[in-house]
Amino acid sequence: MKFGKEFASQMVPEWQEAYMDYNKLKRLLKDILDFRQKNAPSSEVASTQKGSLQKRISMYRAFSGLQSRLSFKGSSGNNNNNHEDEVILVNSVQQEGSQGHHQTMFLMSSEAGGEYEMIFFKRLDDEFNKVLTFYKKKVGEVKAEADLLSKQMDALIALRIKVDKPSIEMQSAQVMDPSTTDSTLTPASVVPIHLKSLRSHMEAIQEVEMISGEILEDESTSGKKDTTKMNPMGFRPAPVEILDNVSINIEPETPVSTLRNVIKTSKSQLSFSKEELRKAEEQISKAFVEFYRKLRLLKNYSFLNVLAFSKIMKKYDKITSRKASKSYLDKVDESYLGSSDEVNKLIERVEATFIKHFVNGNRRKGMKYLRPQAKREKHRVTFFVGLFSGCSIALVAAIAVSIHAGNLLKHEGRGQYMENIFPLYSLFGFIVLHMLMYAGNVYYWKRFRVNYPFIFGFKPTALGYRQVLLLASGLSVLALAAALSHLDMDMDPKMRRFETGTELIPLALVIVLLLITFCPLNIIYRSSRFFLIRCAWHCLCAPLYKVTLPDFFLADQVTSQVQAIRSLQFYVCYYVWGNFRTRSNKCQESSVYQILYIVVAIIPFWSRFIQCLRRLFEEKDSMQGLNGLKYFSTIVALVMRTLYDQKRGTFWRVMAASTSGITTVANTYWDLVIDWGLLQRDSNNRWLRDKLLVPHKMVYFVAIVLDIILRLVWMQLVLDIQELPFLHKKAFAAVVACLEILRRGIWNFFRLENEHLNNVGKYRAFKSVPLPFNYDEDKSM
Known part of the structure; x- marks a missing residue:
């Protein structure tokens, strides 16, 4: 792999702008190379070069008298007295009231093409000063944080x-x-x-x-x-x-x-x-682990940038046949970036402190906490993903063959099956589709270097897209196998005596899924399951928990699973109130069920509404108030559409259309402008935003169009397009629900991309860990 790609892959994504712009300097070197290839060096310039070199050097020497406001430290970095081969003069300039910076003077500007090389060194200095300033700032921050952790350790030891x-x-x-x-x-x-x-x-x-x-x-x-x-x-x-x-x-x-x-x-x-x-x-141990990670990334930042300057200067020497790299790299090595060992000392002290005070002197155990290893990709995961995916495709084909062979689309029991059995199995389809969309999100977040583990607060052992695909394909095999066996038992007269067992298959599958989800044993990705359960609990208990990004992000996902929640309600209706042995139920006609049908649907939107209110009171951010109003308008529209579906009539149609139209406009604007950060008229990328991670702009415009179209699927209810000749009403509702899940999957990628870019703009690459001890400064003075 070329150094440029390796350099980019090793960057801290949120610090990308603070690294040396290697590609820009390479382009400047390419300009120098192109000029040299087109124009042979002039012999006249070469003959006068040596005679004027010494004079030019003396003209650029620093003046140290008369209380100058500028103090120059160092020179070219060459220790010998022979300046005949000197190409550049590197000076450290310290200005009163400001940080020092480096200036490089190119001593052969009179040569043909010398202006290209002068531009190169000007850009090189800009990049070095940028890197040096950022590094000094970050080292100052970690030193202040180290003092804070020291005070925490004093209190902990005393306690x-x-x-x-x-x-x-x-x-x-x-x-x-x-x-x-x-x-x-x-x-x-x-x-x-x-x-x-x-x-x-x-x-x-x-x-x-x-x-x-x-x-x-x-x-x-x-x-x-x-x-x-x-x-x-x-x-x-x-x-x-x-x-x-x-x-x-x-x-x-x-x-x-x-x-x-x-x-x-x-x-x-x-x-x-x-x-x-x-x-x-x-x-405190969590704070030490996060602090240690910050120190390691800061050390890697220093190493990568020093290496990048070394690489670019060697390329310059190779292209121009000069010997300027030694002078410049000597200055880099002497600078704070190359010579400071404060970060290394802090790393050693953190290791010693953590090993001694938190793992009883066990170095191996301590380093396991401080440097957790990311999960290695296993071939068996890929194998089983392929196996389960193939099985799922085969089962879908088998179900299609069974339906066609039994002529079930025209069977007299088709309506009864679609009303009672199809909603039971559609629940698993919604879950599997959402998991597939999330796996695609994870893949593309990783591909375009969106730091989703940091944004969500995941551990290094968090699920990758292969693991998510494994879970999705495994669940799909179970659900499809259950659906196929259900059809076969219905079609086989010999299985009639197992009618009760046949009808209980979907319920058994739900129970298995819940047992796996809440299983306390360390199997099937326990840490990820518990993380999901904890976030779901926080959503249910809103606003009694502080709202974090994983919490409201999960609540947004659930708002796209209204039909799945209603399917769970139907499970209760079918197996508790209905007569599942005769495949019939009348609970859907009851007023209690119809009220609950509305209530369970608005729970996710109500949770987001309450989360927005808590953030409004805590953060004093008026945008959270507007966001809350958006979710409240969605609740009103959802209630109106459901009432129209249940009662019909012109009044309810007008109410459903008007409220849905208002909330659609509000939600679409919020999606595109606030959540995605797009439609910025004066941005560098017109109608998008200044920074884009996906190189093809058309992707963003396609996503905008799809989001608008999929936001309008509610219109099928108002226009009474709820059933097609070849599609049952329940199946049509399932298709509409799947379209909403697809929209949410698209929304997820661009929402997190925008969040990542906001973190990049603030160089925010680490989570803050709350510390246990609060010092009373007044008493301690």
Whole structure:
């Protein structure tokens, strides 16, 4: 793989604009090469080059007198006194009140084509100064974060001492003050007692600084004599007094805690319980893992950019047959980008601290947490995806053959089957289609470098598109096999005695699906299943949980599964209220069912409405209020359309058409302008947006048209196009529901693309981890 592609693949997506623009510099080098190929170097210029070189060099030397506002540091980087081969002069310029930057002076501008090389070095300096400024800023941020984590660790260690070893202060004082100890006890006799106490109370806790490496260097070199007599244990516990100025915030957000915070806004005080300590350790360990990841990416940023400058300068030397790379790369190596080791030192300290304080000194275990390995793609996943996909196609063909062979489309029981059995199996079709769309989303997000794991907060072990396809194809095989067996049992007179068992097949399949979803065993991607369950619970309990992107993103998905939710309602109707043994039910005619038919459909939209209200009050963002109004208008339109479907009449048709028209306009505008960030008239890409990840602009225009068309499918209800001659009413409703799922799949890609670009614009590449301890600055002063 060429370096340019490897360089792009290794970038932090959100920092892409901060990296050296390797491709732009390559294009400038190509201009130089094209000029040299078209124009042979002039012999006259070559003859006068050596005579004027020394003069030009002296003209560009820095002036250091008269209290100059500019101070130049360094020169070309060549250590010899022979300047005959010197091509460039690299200076570090420090300006008062601003950060230093680098300036490169090309000393052969009088040559033919020299203006191309001057432009190249100007752009090269711009890129280097951009990279250097960004790196300095990020290093400053991680240093400030390191100080914050250090204060958190001080509080954690003090809390550990307070919770796990309440007698350490008394024993420590006894050891530190010889006057308080019995004269018959020598330091050697005191140590075993103290060690025994430590083992019994603390066991694996490493916060007490033991002899083997935790005597501070300043104490060992400060001139104190025989410190072992003063401190025979060789440790110094963290001062527990800092807990006097600390409050704790470790309670996970629950509906109860949310209500409590509404009533009582004060921060919780320390109770010195073991549960409190455990939760604080969990939070700080997560903060360390995320901080370590940030340091590693920052280190990789420095390495990649230094390597990129090396590559581009070697290309320059090769094209121009000059020797300028050494001078420039020497300056790069001497700069903060190439010479600073602050990030490396922080990495080493984080590793040592995490291994010692959180995994009991087990380095292998600690590094497993700090550097989690991404899931390796397994060939068996691909094999089973192909196997299940092939089986699904074969089962679809078998069902089509069975329908044709039995002439079921004209069978007298066709209407009864479509009214009672088809809705039961259509549920699985909606789920499988949505999973297929999500697998396609994951594939294209990965292909176009949308950082979806960071946006959703996924772990490195999150499902890839192959795993999602495996689950979708596996579920499709189960559902299609059940549907085919159901048809065969209906057609075979010998199976009539199994009528009850036949009708229970869909219910058994739903029960199997629910058991797999909620299975506590570590099988079938447990972490991903539990992540989905947790987000779904947050949606159901809105607004009692803080709204995060995964929560409202999942709620948006459910708004496209209204028909699936109504299918679940029909399961209750068919197996509880109806007579499934005779394949009949009258519950759909009851007023209770019709009311619930509306209620269950508006639940997802109501959840999003409540989420928008919470974000409005928390973030004070008026756009969330408008978004809430959009979802409320959707609820009104959905209710009107359902009432028209149930009652008919001109009044309900007008109400359904008007409310649906209003909400369609609002939803379409929000999709295209707010969620996708498109239709920007003055953008670089007219009617799109300034930055696009998909190289073909036509894709965006096609998506816009499809979104508008698919938003108008509700019109089939108002126009009374609810059944075609060759398609039953239930099947037509299923097709319309599938179109909405397809629209949602398209919406997903561009919604997350826009979210990714917003993060890129703010260089936001890391999630913030809440810290457990809050310092009272007033008391600690």
